[in-house]
């Protein structure tokens with residue numbers, strides 16, 4: 029549109045975002061139409077599947093397409109943070125190029141953990157400048173976090189998610205039937221993000237975790253109390269993400285646990301999972317919040333007791349104040365010049381700090397070591 033003074037043409041446009049996150053038990057039951065109801069039900073499908081998912085569930089997935097007579101190209105792709113890179117992205121794009129699909133009505137399907145769905149969503153964002161995709165998370169991390177939003181990306185130049193895009197999926201389909209084959213460590217990895225969410229925004233979810241969390245882990249969240257924890261986490265996560273999908277607001281409560289963890293995670297790619305790094309950050313933050321008087325001693329005790337009860341198996345040996353401080357400095361760039369660090373001011377409540385000092389972090393690390401040592405010793409006495 030031309031401006032009144034005739035000296036400029038104004039470009040103003042909005043792209044609506046609309047997709048559903050749908051609970052989809054039995055998604056790969058051949059009689060279930062849901063998966064193929066997005067796009068042309070008789071079209072072809074490019075299907076990116078995580079390697080372990082293919083090993084454990086591949087027959088069922090392949091059988092689904094076979095029995096429905098759908099021409100599908102299954103591209104198997106290894107999970108794990110070390111594969112979230114540009115080589116994997118290129119490999120997927122080559123496979124996609126070798127199996128041409130319609131640009132609009134044959135959505136790419138991403139079936140796997142957060143690594144696979146992040147990489148495939150970035151492929152979908154870039155291929156022909158954008159083709160539709162559907163996410164089917166198979167890890168708890170994907171189920172309650174990674175697959176829900178519109179963020180896609182790969183690690184680059186030793187930095188996490190340095191290249192990426194905001195790419196809305198056509199749908200997110202949640203089939204909890206994938207969770208029972210997850211190794212316990214990966215199940216707990218997802219629980220770490222639920223703890224984060226509970227501490228920073230949801231006291232009721234925190235209480236649920238205290239009451240039913242351990243049983244939830246033991247039963248892969250298949251019982252009603254466990255399912256209620258997952259529903260609470262998904263609902264809470266979406267309430268945080270949806271009003272701010274493009275992160276126009278840089279002070280985000282869901283960034284709790286994502287400040288000091290970055291450097292640790294990149295440095296110890298083979299030793300630390302994403303959720304574990306986040307939970308370490310949550311505990312360091314708990315020590316800082318307690319030292320500032322934001323959290324009472326009993327509130328901090330509850331957080332440590334929950335982590336202990338859920339047996340998160342954290343590796344405290346990776347804690348390094350220098351690395352964590354460098355992460356905070358990098359986050360300041362990411363958050364446009366301010367720390368904007370979410371901190372609990374009570375369980376389920378949040379404030380943003382902009383004045384965390386190196387001395388506070390230096391004090392928090394030994395405080396955390398002392399606490400976990402004391403907890404460990406009291407557990408041995410029992």
Ligand SMILES: NC(=O)c1ccc[n+]([C@@H]2O[C@H](COP(=O)([O-])OP(=O)(O)OC[C@H]3O[C@@H](n4cnc5c(N)ncnc54)[C@H](O)[C@@H]3O)[C@@H](O)[C@H]2O)c1
Nearest residue numbers: 080107108141142143144166167169173174179206209210
């Ligand atoms: N986009 C976002 O908003 C967002 C949010 C949170 C996390 N993430 C990203 O998610 C990634 C972590 O995701 P993740 O923890 O799912 O890791 P992952 O994708 O590497 O999966 C973890 C492991 O589980 C295996 N696996 C997957 N499904 C399985 C199943 N059903 N049974 C048995 N094994 C299975 C995988 O092969 C892999 O070895 C990180 O890269 C993180 O940055 C993204």
